[in-house]
Amino acid sequence: MPSLSVMKILLKELMTNEQVPRTPEPKLVMDDVDQVEAYTQAGRESGVMAPVYLFHATQICQVIDSGDHVLDLACGPANQLCMIARLNPDCRFTGIDLSPTMLDQARALATEMGLSNVDFTAGSITDLSGFGDKSVDCIMSTMALHHLPDFDSLRCTMKESARILKDGGGLYLADFGRLKRGDSIEYFASQYKDRQHPLFTLDYLNSLHAAFTLQEYERACAEAFDLRAKVFSTWMVPYMLATRTPPRRALPPRLAQALGAIQADLPDYHKRDFSDLKTFFSLGGVKTPALG
Numbered sequence: 001m002p003s004l005s006v007m008k009i010l011l012k013e014l015m016t017n018e019q020v021p022r023t024p025e026p027k028l029v030m031d032d033v034d035q036v037e038a039y040t041q042a043g044r045e046s047g048v049m050a051p052v053y054l055f056h057a058t059q060i061c062q063v064i065d066s067g068d069h070v071l072d073l074a075c076g077p078a079n080q081l082c083m084i085a086r087l088n089p090d091c092r093f094t095g096i097d098l099s100p101t102m103l104d105q106a107r108a109l110a111t112e113m114g115l116s117n118v119d120f121t122a123g124s125i126t127d128l129s130g131f132g133d134k135s136v137d138c139i140m141s142t143m144a145l146h147h148l149p150d151f152d153s154l155r156c157t158m159k160e161s162a163r164i165l166k167d168g169g170g171l172y173l174a175d176f177g178r179l180k181r182g183d184s185i186e187y188f189a190s191q192y193k194d195r196q197h198p199l200f201t202l203d204y205l206n207s208l209h210a211a212f213t214l215q216e217y218e219r220a221c222a223e224a225f226d227l228r229a230k231v232f233s234t235w236m237v238p239y240m241l242a243t244r245t246p247p248r249r250a251l252p253p254r255l256a257q258a259l260g261a262i263q264a265d266l267p268d269y270h271k272r273d274f275s276d277l278k279t280f281f282s283l284g285g286v287k288t289p290a291l292g
């Protein structure tokens with residue numbers, strides 16, 4: 001169960017008529033070495049992003065199928081991508097990002113993990129002209145699309161994704177949804193400030209201010225994918241969003257076991273976050289089978 005203070009924030013969100021306007025990220029492309037390092041550390045096994053990555057990995061593994069070529073939009077340091085690539089050695093993964101510093105981190109992580117099924121390419125996710133029509137089996141993205149400068153860029157990214165995705169392919173784009181109250185944004189950004197680098201707290205605050213709303217996601221998704229994909233959100237308050245196609249497979253037992261082992265290794269406070277995310281997404285229509 002979420003803490004009482006979180007419940008209070010959620011209730012205030014439900015009852016307000018406010019909507020804070022969007023403030024785009026001050027640095028759309030993350031190229032500052034210290035910022036990239038703080039972000040990378042937050043995504044490692046013990047970092048604050050660990051439960052979020054585990055949740056999305058569980059979902060992404062259901063829209064992937066054996067032998068797929070999977071594209072990760074704005075892969076950043078590839079913590080999420082490398083986790084999924086290790087879990088799916090029979091698939092090939094390409095990460096795309098505009099930041100050379102992020103791509104350096106991503107390549108170093110893939111090498112450190114001994115992964116031979118991942119490659120990286122520099123480029124913008126708003127222009128996927130390097131990929132042919134219906135050429136990719138699956139597209140994933142996590143916590144990245146709020147880095148786009150405006151709604152037209154989100155729309156463009158979705159349209160490009162729809163163009164390159166094969167018929168029957170998988171899609172899973174997870175991102176924050178913009179909260180309505182500035183106070184709620186402040187609360188969530190600094191909730192774990194004692195456990196994270198101050199630059200990550202600032203980064204998180206900027207991300208929540210830059211997030212698109214559920215309605216914006218729904219519009220961009222409907223225009224690009226028609227009925228092929230749908231936007232889901234955390235229940236009650238659309239704090240986190242997942243734009244996705246239906247699962248293409250049930251989690252194979254080997255994968256369920258591997259994800260369960262990662263869950264078991266999380267510290268208790270991360271286990272709680274994972275469980276909250278699972279509950280709020282499940283009530284919003286996104287189930288997490290196989291994991292307790």
Ligand SMILES: C[S@@+](CC[C@H](N)C(=O)[O-])C[C@H]1O[C@@H](n2cnc3c(N)ncnc32)[C@H](O)[C@@H]1O
Nearest residue numbers: 028029030074075076097098099124125142147
């Ligand atoms: C917050 S990070 C997310 C990284 C990763 N997906 C994750 O889950 O950890 C956002 C990334 O988007 C990248 N980015 C921003 N605008 C982009 C664009 N137009 N095309 C490609 N990458 C972009 C940034 O450089 C940064 O690496």
